[in-house]
Amino acid sequence: MNSEKFGILYDYTNCVVKLQRLALRAVSIQLMKSIWISNAWGADQSAYAFLIGGTFLKVIHITNSNRDAFLLEAKPCVMALGFFDGVHLGHQAVIKAAKRVADEKKLPLVIMSFFPHPKEVLSNGKKIVSYLMPLVDKQKKFKALGVEIFYMVQFNFEFAGLTPKQFVQNYLLDFGAQQIVAGFDFTYGCRGEGNMDRVQADSDGRIESIKVKKIEFEGEKISSTLIRNLICSGKVEEIPYYLGESYQIEGTVSLNKYSADIIVNPHYSLPSSGIYEVTVTNGRETWKQEALILNGQLTFMLSKSRKCPLKENETIRIYWERRLPNGWSTSLEQSHHYSQSVVS
Ligand SMILES: Cc1cc2nc3c(=O)[nH]c(=O)nc-3n(C[C@H](O)[C@H](O)[C@H](O)COP(=O)(O)O)c2cc1C
Ligand SMILES: Nc1ncnc2c1ncn2[C@@H]1O[C@H](COP(=O)(O)OP(=O)(O)OP(=O)(O)O)[C@@H](O)[C@H]1O
Numbered sequence: 001m002n003s004e005k006f007g008i009l010y011d012y013t014n015c016v017v018k019l020q021r022l023a024l025r026a027v028s029i030q031l032m033k034s035i036w037i038s039n040a041w042g043a044d045q046s047a048y049a050f051l052i053g054g055t056f057l058k059v060i061h062i063t064n065s066n067r068d069a070f071l072l073e074a075k076p077c078v079m080a081l082g083f084f085d086g087v088h089l090g091h092q093a094v095i096k097a098a099k100r101v102a103d104e105k106k107l108p109l110v111i112m113s114f115f116p117h118p119k120e121v122l123s124n125g126k127k128i129v130s131y132l133m134p135l136v137d138k139q140k141k142f143k144a145l146g147v148e149i150f151y152m153v154q155f156n157f158e159f160a161g162l163t164p165k166q167f168v169q170n171y172l173l174d175f176g177a178q179q180i181v182a183g184f185d186f187t188y189g190c191r192g193e194g195n196m197d198r199v200q201a202d203s204d205g206r207i208e209s210i211k212v213k214k215i216e217f218e219g220e221k222i223s224s225t226l227i228r229n230l231i232c233s234g235k236v237e238e239i240p241y242y243l244g245e246s247y248q249i250e251g252t253v254s255l256n257k258y259s260a261d262i263i264v265n266p267h268y269s270l271p272s273s274g275i276y277e278v279t280v281t282n283g284r285e286t287w288k289q290e291a292l293i294l295n296g297q298l299t300f301m302l303s304k305s306r307k308c309p310l311k312e313n314e315t316i317r318i319y320w321e322r323r324l325p326n327g328w329s330t331s332l333e334q335s336h337h338y339s340q341s342v343v344s
Contacts, residue, residue, distance in 0.1 A: 057143040059135075061115075063154045070151075071174055077110040077149070078102040079177040082186055083224070084113055086132035087141040088243045090183060090215040090222040097212050098181035099146045107178065108148040112171065114155040121155050130228060132247070134267035151175065164194025168202035181210045217241045234272040236320035246279070246319040251298065253310045260300040260310050262291075262318070270298060271320060279319040285309045290324065 046066055049056040060070055080098035084091045095111070102109040117129040135152075142150055153159065153171065162170065167189045172180060180199060188194040194202060199209035215222050222242045230239050231247060239247045249268035254261040264270055271293055278291045280300075287309060292299045298318075302308050310316070 055143070057139055057147060058149045059139060059152065060149065061152050061154070064156075064158055067170075074174065074176040075108065076178050077108045077176045078105060078179045078181065079110045079112055079172065079175070080147075081112050081180055081182040081188070083117060084111070084138065084142075085117070085129075085224040086227055086243060087138060087145075088222050088224065088227060089217075092145065092244065093215045094181055094183050094212045095142070095145045095147065097210055098179075101179050101181065101210065102146070105179065109146055110149040110151065110175075110177075111142055111147050112151045112153060112175070112177075114159075115152050116155060118155050118160065121157065122160060130269045131267045132224060132227060132231075132269055134265065137248075161190050164189030164198065165202045167194065168199060168207065172199075172207055173203055177207055179208045179210065181212065183212045184214050186211075228269060231269045231271050231320075234274050234276075234323045236271055236276060237322040239320070246321055248320070249318050250315055251318065253312060253314050253316060255308075255310060255312050259302060260308075262298040262300060262316070264298055265315075270296060271323075275324040275326075277321045277324055279321060280309075280316050281319075282309065282311070282314055282316045288321075289318075291318070 046061040046063070047059065047070070049058050062070055078098050078101050080095050082091065082094065084095075087095075095109075099109050117131075119127050120129050139150060182196055184196070186196055196209050196211035199207055218241075220226065227239060227242050227247070230236065230242070236247055249264055249270070251262040251264040254263060273293050273295070276291045276293070278289050280287055280289045290301045292301060300310070302310075
């Protein structure tokens with residue numbers, strides 16, 4: 001074989017080998033990406049784009065095993081950090097501060113969060129956190145605040161054991177964080193020893209940090225825990241001061257003869273037993289409604305005077321407005337008459 005022919009053959013073989021390597025890498029990245037983080041709010045893949053109002057929020061579930069594959073795509077960014085259950089007014093202050101910096105620096109706004117809740121994992125499952133909202137609602141709120149990428153890192157004992165410096169190097173720097181933003185009480189790394197005052201040192205001076213001051217209402221720190229407690233004690237009318245809006249849940253309608261049972265979707269919290277005024281929307285109509293919670297079951301008492309807007313099996317959104325004083329038996333009685341007239 002002359003040298004020219006050999007050269008062409010060599011180039012060709014080299015090219016095929018390179019293409020094969022590239023294809024293998026692409027396949028292995030896809031395989032790595034498809035490794036599913038278990039139990040993550042019912043989502044079914046580890047990376048997907050979430051379309052809201054014509055723009056996308058990229059959601060990426062990171063595990064120990066797929067981390068390296070996603071690193072290949074990481075770009076310089078401004079990153080806000082925390083669990084953010086409910087995306088209350090304190091969380092919004094953090095995300096808005098991060099958005100301002102992202103806009104100034106012309107960098108994408110990224111959130112790095114964790115799942116399951118660190119308290120659940122670190123208590124060995126003894127502490128169950130009753131979430132305020134499922135992932136899909138959190139994503140909508142993030143998107144509305146201008147977040148472009150949402151990393152959800154699997155929180156397990158191996159991750160919890162990272163030293164503060166390892167976390168900063170392997171997760172913040174490696175994922176492109178140039179600036180991080182978190183609240184005054186954000187901690188990271190083994191035993192929660194890292195805090196916002198040592199980010200510069202842990203990143204060898206490569207990440208700047210902004211620590212957002214405590215956001216309070218009437219002298220109390222606004223927190224997811226406080227909102228969970230308000231729900232638990234039925235004080236739903238106080239929630240907008242902390243959340244910025246009424247507490248919302250979603251459920252599916254199951255019509256009975258005299259009432260409607262609402263099967264609440266997973267990862268919402270239900271207020272304590274009692275009668276409440278709620279606003280309901282089914283996408284076609286929005287109306288005020290009395291709701292009864294008894295033994296963890298949510299039931300609507302239907303009004304005698306108006307046609308039932310609910311349809312069997314439809315999904316509705318419920319806004320918790322206020323707890324009503326006693327007198328629910330009267331309403332229930334009315335709903336009996338009402339439903340009878342509809343059914344007969
Ligand atoms: C890599 C890493 C390791 C952590 N290890 C611990 C730990 O060992 N003990 C602990 O109490 N918290 C630990 N935390 C949890 C944090 O203290 C904190 O709860 C978590 O980052 C969520 O922040 P947020 O509650 O402010 O949203 C760790 C956090 C990170 C990011
Ligand atoms: N009231 C607040 N003011 C300022 N920053 C806050 C406030 N609440 C939370 N943050 C910040 O928001 C991020 C997410 O916090 P986190 O999810 O722990 O909220 P939380 O309301 O304290 O939750 P929990 O009550 O479940 O501990 C963190 O960076 C945290 O420091």
